[in-house]
Amino acid sequence: MTNLSTPYYLIDEKKLLKNLKIISHIRETSGAKSVLALKCFSTWCVFPLMQKYMDGTTSSSLFEARLGHEKFGKETHAFSVGYSRKDIIELAKFADKVIFNSVSQLNMFHKDVKGLKLGIRVNPGISYSHFDLANPARKYSRLGVIDKKEIEKIAPLVSGLMFHFNCENDDFANLAKSLDYIGEKYGSLLKKMEWISLGGGLFFTKGGYLVREFCAKLKDFAGKYGVQIYLEPGEAAITQCTELVTTVLDVVHNKMDIAIVDASIEPHMLDLLIYRQNAKIASPKSGPHKFIIAGCSCLAGDVFGTYGLKKKLKPGDEVRIADAAGYTMVKKNWFNGIQMPSIVVRRLDGKVEKIRKFTYEDFKYNLS
Numbered sequence: 430m431t432n433l434s435t436p437y438y439l440i441d442e443k444k445l446l447k448n449l450k451i452i453s454h455i456r457e458t459s460g461a462k463s464v465l466a467l468k469c470f471s472t473w474c475v476f477p478l479m480q481k482y483m484d485g486t487t488s489s490s491l492f493e494a495r496l497g498h499e500k501f502g503k504e505t506h507a508f509s510v511g512y513s514r515k516d517i518i519e520l521a522k523f524a525d526k527v528i529f530n531s532v533s534q535l536n537m538f539h540k541d542v543k544g545l546k547l548g549i550r551v552n553p554g555i556s557y558s559h560f561d562l563a564n565p566a567r568k569y570s571r572l573g574v575i576d577k578k579e580i581e582k583i584a585p586l587v588s589g590l591m592f593h594f595n596c597e598n599d600d601f602a603n604l605a606k607s608l609d610y611i612g613e614k615y616g617s618l619l620k621k622m623e624w625i626s627l628g629g630g631l632f633f634t635k636g637g638y639l640v641r642e643f644c645a646k647l648k649d650f651a652g653k654y655g656v657q658i659y660l661e662p663g664e665a666a667i668t669q670c671t672e673l674v675t676t677v678l679d680v681v682h683n684k685m686d687i688a689i690v691d692a693s694i695e696p697h698m699l700d701l702l703i704y705r706q707n708a709k710i711a712s713p714k715s716g717p718h719k720f721i722i723a724g725c726s727c728l729a730g731d732v733f734g735t736y737g738l739k740k741k742l743k744p745g746d747e748v749r750i751a752d753a754a755g756y757t758m759v760k761k762n763w764f765n766g767i768q769m770p771s772i773v774v775r776r777l778d779g780k781v782e783k784i785r786k787f788t789y790e791d792f793k794y795n796l797s
């Protein structure tokens with residue numbers, strides 16, 4: 430891959446396909462449909478591949494819903510924590526389902542979206558998350574309706590319920606328990622519905638996940654309550670398919686060897702900073718040479734992590750940061766005016782396509 434200049438995000442369709450095949454297997458085996466959560470990944474140059482294996486998209490805003498409709502097609506689910514009337518009027522032109530976050534929003538707008546399938550988000554009061562920041566059942570959570578009686582009252586206005594209560598849950602036994610709890614608590618309501626969404630945050634594409642048991646559980650639940658189940662995978666759909674490819678610009682020393690690359694954690698892999706996690710390095714491979722790999726912004730804590738590497742890094746060397754798709758490309762920004770990484774795709778047939786390069790003009794017109 431000569432003539433590609435770093436930094437760039439490299440999406441590998443073959444790796445993406447591995448996840449997509451698991452998703453379509455779950456669809457065939459359990460009957461549960463999957464819609465891609467665009468807030469995690471909206472890089473639409475690979476949607477032609479993804480749409481063959483998934484049923485559509487779900488969104489967090491009007492713009493995401495519109496992108497899903499324009500670029501992915503199939504089913505367009507629209508959710509937002511807060512709609513304006515303007516949003517709703519736009520959405521009514523292309524969304525299949527509109528899911529409200531509260532009873533007040535449903536009451537305000539259901540007449541404007543007559544004819545579409547409507548749903549409401551439920552806060553079941555349980556969750557699985559390693560981070561309070563991403564925990565939908567956290568104290569004072571505004572996500573979803575808590576009071577079951579309120580939901581019962583508006584039930585005739587909706588055909589479905591959305592339960593999004595997981596974050597990176599790779600523990601099937603935990604999920605099974607939660608589903609039993611939801612069945613017990615909301616069973617009579619579920620029976621009045623056509624569909625339910627179990628949201629995202631289920632890590633069923635991770636190696637070792639009990640996919641067979643998962644499918645059986647979903648099928649059983651759907652049968653018991655007579656509902657079409659939707660899953661809303663974000664991270665699970667795109668995990669491990671993308672690298673951020675960078676070049677070492679300099680090596681400095683302060684008690685440790687520090688390699689500075691032509692990318693930065695705050696503008697290019699912001700989620701790591703928010704959740705205080707280290708990046709995983711895809712290359713060079715691990716070995717005895719200890720290096721801090723750091724970014725080129727002025728932020729003192731612009732550090733990807735500390736690694737033992739197979740080779741000593743020097744200016745000009747390539748460093749590849751693993752798992753750079755989810756909650757990463759959607760959050761890239763122009764902090765420090767650093768060159769935004771290009772978007773490159775390795776197609777299924779091995780051909781490498783440069784999709785998008787960002788220029789000084791993009792930076793300039795982002796702000797005025």
Ligand SMILES: *Cc1c(COP(=O)(O)O)cnc(C)c1O
Pocket residue numbers: 466468469487508593595596597628629630631661662663664665
């Ligand atoms: C964030 C979110 C998702 C996707 O979550 P992942 O953890 O990326 O699978 C799905 N549905 C809703 C409502 C969400 O807020």
